[in-house]
Amino acid sequence: MTETAAGTVIGRGTSAYTSPEVVEGPVRWLDSPDAVLDLVGSGRIGEYIAISRGGTTTFMAPALAAGVRGLLTLQGMPTSHLGILSREFGIPCLMSVTFTDGVRTERGETVPADDTVVRLDISRGEGAVLLG
Template sequence: MTMASEIDGYTYIGQGYSVVPVGKHEGIAMNITTPQEMIKLMSDPQKIKETVVVTPGGTTTFVAPILYRKPAGIVTYAGTPESHLGIVGRNFRVPIVMTLQLEGVDSIPDGTPLLLECEGKLGHVYLK
């Protein structure tokens, strides 16, 4: 599959490993780096469904409990689909892009609309 530089008004910002082929999913970025931030998000079930969790690593075990609540997606800057997060995420069919390599941007700010394209072994991330 070839990635496009733009889809539905979203601009391509990078790719990583797609954990499970679940198609395209949209959500709002939220950077989560501590268990306390995850607990705060877990207290708002509606917000979870609209959120793409952006976290440093795929071995960040505090991210796994959110999977059963079906977030809009998860993006990590490290890790592999064979990690705990990848295995559990696959079972819940949550769109996850792991080891994202950013192109043209340095970070994904909180509140940024994201599109995750998880249709093959590689996942592509787009922002608005």
């Protein structure tokens, strides 16, 4: 892990849509259509930074349309489906993120635990996820 003045860097990826400000909020791992619909239906989607497995995961579209705070993907590039949609909806998005800290999914990927508060810093066109 890399320490900075802003916090500990727990992941890096490729920016698909940059925001002039740092976006902060709890993360939620959305690995199924049901998980997306549950969060959308909670009425709290605007509080969360969503994590998705792939850049072509079309079931994430309702989360973007409902105004998720930010989006992180484990795969994909800015020209993939979610990269394009994030720009259309104006949602900060970092793709192909590799996390150095977190929990293991059933497929062996590392992601921050649900409700971990992170800062998505892509304000300078660089892609970093900062932990407190």
